[in-house]
Amino acid sequence: MRRRIDKKALSEKEQNKNQNISLVSNLVSFIKNLEAHWLTFFALVAFSIIFHAISSGFLTSSNLLVVARQSSIIGMVALAQLLVLISGGIDLSVGSIVSLSGIIAAGVLSSTGNIFLGIIAGIGVGLLVGLINGLVITRLRIMDIIATLAMLFIAHGFVYAYSGGRPIYKDIPKEFFILGQGSIGNISFPIIFALGIAILISIFLNNTKFGRNFYAVGGNTEVAFRAGINTKNYKLAVYILSGLICGFTGVVLTSRLGSGQPATGESLMLDSVAAVILGGASLSGGLGTVVGTIIGVLVIGIMSNGLTLIGATYYAQEILKGVMLILAVLLNALRSRRR
Amino acid sequence: MRALLEVKELTKSYPGVIALQNVTMNIEHNEIHALMGENGAGKSTLVKVITGVTACDAGEILFDGKSIIGFSPAQVRDLGISVIYQDENLVANLSVAENIYLAKLPSKGKIFINKKSLYKETKKILLDLDLDFSAYSKVSELSALNRKMVAIARSLSFNPKLIIMDEPTAALSRHEIGILFEKVRYLRKIGVSILYISHFLEEVFEIADRITVIRDGQIIGTKIISEVTPNDIVFMMVGHKVDFQSRKANYKATSNELLKVENLTLHPYINDITFSLNRGEILGLTGPAGSGKSAIARVLFGVNRPDNGLIKINGKLVNYSLPSDAIRVSFGYVPQDRHSDGILLGDTIVKNISLPSLNNISKFGFINKKEEKELSKKYSNRLSIKAQSLNMQVQYLSGGNQQKVSIAKWLALNPKILIFDEPTQGIDVGTKQEIFLLMKELVNQGISILYISSEPTELAQLCDRVLILRKGRLVNILSGSDISRESIIKEITGAKDINNYEKKN
Numbered sequence: 016m017r018r019r020i021d022k023k024a025l026s027e028k029e030q031n032k033n034q035n036i037s038l039v040s041n042l043v044s045f046i047k048n049l050e051a052h053w054l055t056f057f058a059l060v061a062f063s064i065i066f067h068a069i070s071s072g073f074l075t076s077s078n079l080l081v082v083a084r085q086s087s088i089i090g091m092v093a094l095a096q097l098l099v100l101i102s103g104g105i106d107l108s109v110g111s112i113v114s115l116s117g118i119i120a121a122g123v124l125s126s127t128g129n130i131f132l133g134i135i136a137g138i139g140v141g142l143l144v145g146l147i148n149g150l151v152i153t154r155l156r157i158m159d160i161i162a163t164l165a166m167l168f169i170a171h172g173f174v175y176a177y178s179g180g181r182p183i184y185k186d187i188p189k190e191f192f193i194l195g196q197g198s199i200g201n202i203s204f205p206i207i208f209a210l211g212i213a214i215l216i217s218i219f220l221n222n223t224k225f226g227r228n229f230y231a232v233g234g235n236t237e238v239a240f241r242a243g244i245n246t247k248n249y250k251l252a253v254y255i256l257s258g259l260i261c262g263f264t265g266v267v268l269t270s271r272l273g274s275g276q277p278a279t280g281e282s283l284m285l286d287s288v289a290a291v292i293l294g295g296a297s298l299s300g301g302l303g304t305v306v307g308t309i310i311g312v313l314v315i316g317i318m319s320n321g322l323t324l325i326g327a328t329y330y331a332q333e334i335l336k337g338v339m340l341i342l343a344v345l346l347n348a349l350r351s352r353r354r
Numbered sequence: 355m356r357a358l359l360e361v362k363e364l365t366k367s368y369p370g371v372i373a374l375q376n377v378t379m380n381i382e383h384n385e386i387h388a389l390m391g392e393n394g395a396g397k398s399t400l401v402k403v404i405t406g407v408t409a410c411d412a413g414e415i416l417f418d419g420k421s422i423i424g425f426s427p428a429q430v431r432d433l434g435i436s437v438i439y440q441d442e443n444l445v446a447n448l449s450v451a452e453n454i455y456l457a458k459l460p461s462k463g464k465i466f467i468n469k470k471s472l473y474k475e476t477k478k479i480l481l482d483l484d485l486d487f488s489a490y491s492k493v494s495e496l497s498a499l500n501r502k503m504v505a506i507a508r509s510l511s512f513n514p515k516l517i518i519m520d521e522p523t524a525a526l527s528r529h530e531i532g533i534l535f536e537k538v539r540y541l542r543k544i545g546v547s548i549l550y551i552s553h554f555l556e557e558v559f560e561i562a563d564r565i566t567v568i569r570d571g572q573i574i575g576t577k578i579i580s581e582v583t584p585n586d587i588v589f590m591m592v593g594h595k596v597d598f599q600s601r602k603a604n605y606k607a608t609s610n611e612l613l614k615v616e617n618l619t620l621h622p623y624i625n626d627i628t629f630s631l632n633r634g635e636i637l638g639l640t641g642p643a644g645s646g647k648s649a650i651a652r653v654l655f656g657v658n659r660p661d662n663g664l665i666k667i668n669g670k671l672v673n674y675s676l677p678s679d680a681i682r683v684s685f686g687y688v689p690q691d692r693h694s695d696g697i698l699l700g701d702t703i704v705k706n707i708s709l710p711s712l713n714n715i716s717k718f719g720f721i722n723k724k725e726e727k728e729l730s731k732k733y734s735n736r737l738s739i740k741a742q743s744l745n746m747q748v749q750y751l752s753g754g755n756q757q758k759v760s761i762a763k764w765l766a767l768n769p770k771i772l773i774f775d776e777p778t779q780g781i782d783v784g785t786k787q788e789i790f791l792l793m794k795e796l797v798n799q800g801i802s803i804l805y806i807s808s809e810p811t812e813l814a815q816l817c818d819r820v821l822i823l824r825k826g827r828l829v830n831i832l833s834g835s836d837i838s839r840e841s842i843i844k845e846i847t848g849a850k851d852i853n854n855y856e857k858k859n
Contacts, residue, residue, distance in 0.1 A: 223719045224712040231709055234698040241657065241687065241695060242710040242763070243678035301700055 052307045054346050055293050058339065059314050066321030073321055080201055086316030087209035088268055089286050090309065093294075094209075094216050095260035096287040097308045101220070102253040103233035103300025104159035108148060109261050109287055111170035113280030116141040116265030118174050121183040121275025130191045134266050141262015142255060144170055149254035153247045167284070174277050184274030195271025205267055212260065217305040229253065234301025289336060290315050293343045314339065356419050358383050358547050359404070359435075359516055364413030366399055373399040374410070375571045381516065386538065386548045388562035388579075390555075392591060392843070393808050396571040397551055401518055405437055406430040418515070436509030437518045440643065442501055444508075446494035451476035453493050454508045479507045483537060499530040506537060510546075517541065518549040523557055524644035527825070535561050553642035555584045555847040567591055584849040591847075592840045610634070611669075612802050613771055615654070618663035623649035625826040627663075631771065631804060634797045638813040639806045641823035642846055647806045648690060649826075651773045654804070655687040656680040667771075681710060686764030688757075690775040690806075696760035699749040703741055704730040706748055707763045714767075733762040737792065754785030761789070765796075772796065775806045790816060810842040822846065 066073040092109050099106040120137030124130065144166060151162040197204045220226035231239040232249045240246045261280075269275045294311030296303025318339075319332045357380035364377040374396050381387045391397050402408040404415060406427045415422050422430055444453050451473050452459070460468040460475070476489040485503050487496060493504060502522060509517050519538075523531045538548055538561060552558055558565060559579060566576040567590040574590045613631040618624055623646040631637050639647045652658045654665065656677045665672050672683050680687070689695035697706050707730040708715065715725045730744055737758040741751060748759050757777065764772060774793070778786045793803055793816060807813050813820055819833040822845040830845055843849075 222721060222723075224716040224721050225719055227705065227709075227712060227721060230701070230705075231698060234700055235694070237695050238698055239709075241655070241677045241689065243676075243681040245676065245678060301698070 052295055052304075052310050055295075055307070055310045055314055055343055058343075059310060059317060062314070062317050062321060066317070066324060069325045070321075073324055076201070078320070078324070080203075080206075082313070082316045082320045083206045084203050085320065086312050087203075087205035088264060088271075089283060089290060089315065090209040090312045091212055091260055091264040091267075092283045092287040093290040093308050093312050094212055094305065095257040095264075097291045097294075097296060097303050097305065098216065098229065098253050099159075099257050100288075100291050100296045100298065101233045101300065101303045102229045102249060103236065104152070104250065104253065105163065105288070105298065106148065106254065106257045107160065107163040107284055108144065108166035108170055109257065110280035110282065110284035111167045111174070112141050112144050112258055112261035113265040113268060113283055114174045114277060115144065115170045115177075115280075116262040117269040117279055118178050118183060118265075118275040118277055120266045121187060121269050122177060124187045124191055125183055125185050128186060128188055130188055133187075133191065134194075137266035137269070138259065138262040141258045141260075141265060143258070145255045145258015145261070146251075148258065149251035152254065153251045178275065178277045180277055182274045182276050187274070192270050192273055195267050195269070196273075205271060208263075208267060213305050213309060220305065225249075225252075230301050232300075286315060289340055292340060355383065357381060358385075358418065359549075360414075360416040361400075361404070362414040362416070364400070364403060364410050364415065366403055366408065366410045373571050374403065377413070377568070377571070377573050379566050379573055379576055381547050381549060382564075383515075383547060384542055384545060385564065386542055386550055386562050388550045388552060388558040388565040389568065390552065390558060390565060390587065390591060390847075391568035392810065395568045395591075397568060398520075399571075400568065401437065401520065401549075401551070404430075405435060405518070431512055431514075434513065434515035435518065436512050436514040436516070438502075438505045438509055438520065438522060440521045440524055442505040444493045444501060444504060446492070448493060449489065450480075450487065450491050450493060450496075450504055450507075451489040453504055454479065454511050456508070458511075475511075476507075479510055483507060483510070483540070497530075498525040499533060502526070502534060503537065506541075510541075514546060516547045516549065518551070520551045521553065521643055522550075523552065523554065524642065531557065553847055555587060555849045558587075559584060569593055584847075585844075588840065588844050588847065588849045592843055612667065614664075614666040614669070615650075616664040616666070618650065618653060618660055618665075620646075620649055620653055620658060620660045623826055624653065624660070627823075627826075627828045629821055629828065629831070631802050632818075633802055634800050635818045636793060636797055636803045636805050636816050638817035638820035639804060639823065640808060640810070640813055640820060640842065640846060642808070644825060645823040646826040647808075647823050648775055650823075651687060651689075651775050651804065651806055654680065655685055655773060681767065684768075684770035685773065686710075686767060686769035686771070687773045688761050688764060688775060688777055690779065692756055692760045697748050697756060697763075700747055702747055703734060703739065703744045703751075703759055706759050707733055707766055710763055711766045729766055730762075733766045734759075736765065737762050738788070752782075754781045757781055757785065757789070761792070769801065771802045771804065773804045773806070776808065777805075778807075778809065778812060786812075808846075810839045810846070813837070813842055814839045820845075824848065 063074060072078055092113060095109060096106060116137040119140045120133045123136040124133035127133070148163055148166050151157050152159055193204070195205060199207065220229070228239065228244050228249055231242065231244060232246050236246050265280065268279055272279065290311035291303060291308050292298070292311070293314055294303065294307030294309070296307065315336060318335055322332050322335070359381040361377055361379050364374050366374040377400060389397055389400070399408065403410045406422070406425045406429065410423070417433060417435065422433060425433070445456065448456070454476055455472055460471045462468045473489050480487070480489060483503065483506065485500070485507070487500055493501060496504065522534060526534060541548060550558070550562055562579050564576055564578050565582070565587065567574040567587060569591060574593070577586070610633040611630050612633045615630070616628050618627045627650065639650065641647050649658065653660045656674045656679050659675065665674065667683055672679070674680060693699065698709070704727060708726045711729060712721060715722050715729060727744070734744060739755050739758045739762065741755065748756055751759070761777070777789055790812070793805070797803055805813070805816060814837055817837060819831060820837055820842060821828055822830040822832065832841055832845065
């Protein structure tokens with residue numbers, strides 16, 4: 016029995032107008048979000064210019080597409096991490112889920128030759144692991160960070176138990192590789208997938224009550240609970256969503272690499288958290304946007320591409336990534352302290 | 355002989371408020387000295403100044419004839435003044451001994467804890483106080499009474515001459531209070547004076563040698579307990595102030611029952627409470643700390659599940675497990691602590707107001723943002739929330755405006771029953787009056803209000819009936835012309851019971 020608030024009946028025409036307004040207002044909020052992430056955005060532009068000055072090959076459309084393709088995998092995982100961080104949790108098992116889903120998909124593909132079955136198996140495993148994470152956290156009341164740390168080990172163990180530590184590539188049908196290696200024009204499928212997920216999540220977070228409730232649960236669980244939100248179900252749902260997205264990412268990654276590689280997901284956990292934090296989210300929950308996350312992912316992507324291009328070592332990337340992270344969080348904090 | 359503690363002409367003001375005005379009192383050696391006064395009368399400020407937590411503007415404090423003005427809390431403690439706060443400040447996961455010596459653990463070679471001497475010393479203190487729990491027990495495993503005992507033992511470890519106890523009996527049963535009082539008398543016997551702060555007249559008359567009453571930052575008087583009656587003390591606490599004009603004059607006893615609560619029990623906070631709330635009524639709920647008044651609100655709103663009891667709305671039984679259930683049957687709940695339970699500080703005014711109403715303004719899960727904005731605008735206007743824009747984060751609003759947001763979010767749901775838990779705490783006088791006016795308007799529209807407060811003045815000003823709770827039990831219901839500031843104070847402190855008791859004898 017829901018109580019309705021007295022509302023004026025809107026004519027269809029007015030509703031259309033509202034749609035237009037909401038599109039414009041979304042555009043406005045997009046630009047405003049850019050403003051909120053000026054520091055990371057500035058870093059993005061500055062890095063691009065510096066890299067281009069040193070190595071003129073940087074700002075070419077072919078290299079930028081390479082950056083985008085490389086970033087698309089981190090991007091999808093970071094979007095999953097964004098959802099978890101907004102709801103006040105953290106998912107340390109994302110990388111292991113990507114590896115596990117990828118290796119299971121490869122295994123099923125190589126033993127059955129059925130593409131559909133392989134994809135479903137990969138995504139299904141991700142979903143299942145996410146569900147277990149969620150249940151352990153909400154039903155057994157184990158802290159997010161502990162539960163997903165445990166899952167990081169468990170899933171990682173399963174990956175090596177299943178694959179014996181060796182890549183799986185035999186008898187995988189060629190058509191499956193379209194998923195990760197195909198493209199529309201110059202834009203490869205992983206980029207399109209990442210953008211598609213970004214748009215869906217952005218609409219979900221900004222325009223639906225479920226998305227709004229995620230922010231409330233992460234912002235202050237007690238306030239959300241007292242506003243009538245079933246906070247446990249939201250916590251459960253966010254880990255399922257994270258598992259689902261990571262499972263899909265694992266399948267795409269296997270397709271791109273042409274084989275199931277046991278170690279593929281290992282760097283993704285740290286990178287995904289770094290990207291989301293660079294994009295303005297907070298470990299204490301209730302904060303974070305899709306736009307910010309995309310910028311965060313691109314900063315990391317451009318940094319590693321550009322530094323490789325100018326011949327710097329991998330270690331230099333790590334050092335710079337760490338410094339950037341501290342600076343981004345510090346300046347964000349200063350900005351809000353000043354107000 | 356000089357008094358142990360002499361407070362002379364102490365004055366302390368905060369911006370806009372004079373908290374203490376020319377306060378003069380003294381505490382003798384071997385004395386249990388009670389300090390009573392309403393909330394906000396200046397008791398806590400006085401304690402803070404004596405213990406060096408807050409500096410005073412003017413005046414003098416002599417302890418054992420020596421000035422302690424300007425001393426730090428640690429210096430004051432080392433001189434011999436200990437405080438036991440209402441919530442004891444114990445670390446639950448440490449042992450009794452570690453808690454007692456937390457501030458000065460005996461050490462070996464300045465790095466390692468000397469466990470042998472730690473537990474030896476602790477056992478000595480426990481033996482002195484005749485306590486029957488182990489020095490090795492974790493504090494989290496102890497009863498409320500024994501936690502209080504650990505706090506007493508800790509204060510004794512500083513070899514105090516004066517112990518200040520703030521509401522020490524709030525969480526204790528009648529029997530436990532008896533045990534506590536034995537220890538307090540033992541302390542007096544071994545030469546420790548006690549400043550005993552309490553809301554309970556009955557207890558004060560049982561334990562204290564003298565009593566000082568403070569009102570509006572001024573000392574009204576100090577009396578020897580055997581020379582006064584409880585009524586004298588209530589009179590001192592209330593003064594000659596005229597009651598504010600109350601609603602009860604124009605209250606029509608509709609007896610149109612909306613909510614009925616039967617035999618509600620939640621151990622150890624609520625004990626078998628039955629009451630009803632009428633349509634268009636402001637029902638006050640009051641009692642001293644630990645009376646269970648906020649627990650009733652939490653149960654009614656589905657935050658806590660009761661151990662026993664029925665909740666009926668319009669005569670129909672409702673079943674609860676979550677706040678969402680309470681919202682469905684038309685409850686709204688403005689909590690006492692708005693920062694932790696009421697509002698999302700980092701979110702905008704719009705999002706805060708619409709949060710409980712999202713179901714009503716969404717279609718297929720999509721929020722109608724225009725409707726959301728209109729809803730928030732309507733209710734922020736209704737409460738005249740002052741902000742540059744509705745997209746401002748609520749953390750940048752004043753306390754009063756934050757409280758209005760905390761109220762507006764529930765009004766937007768058109769509730770039938772609204773629970774206000776201490777809605778005027780930390781709020782300026784102007785906003786206070788606005789909130790009172792709003793409450794009166796709401797009941798005129800037929801909304802029922804459950805008003806939880808520990809301010810007798812405000813209760814007398816607003817309520818149609820007032821339920822008096824003590825230690826989880828409903829002890830009396832005041833209504834109509836029986837409601838006054840004086841009668842409420844008498845009920846809260848239990849003065850009436852003592853008078854009856856004396857008459858009988």
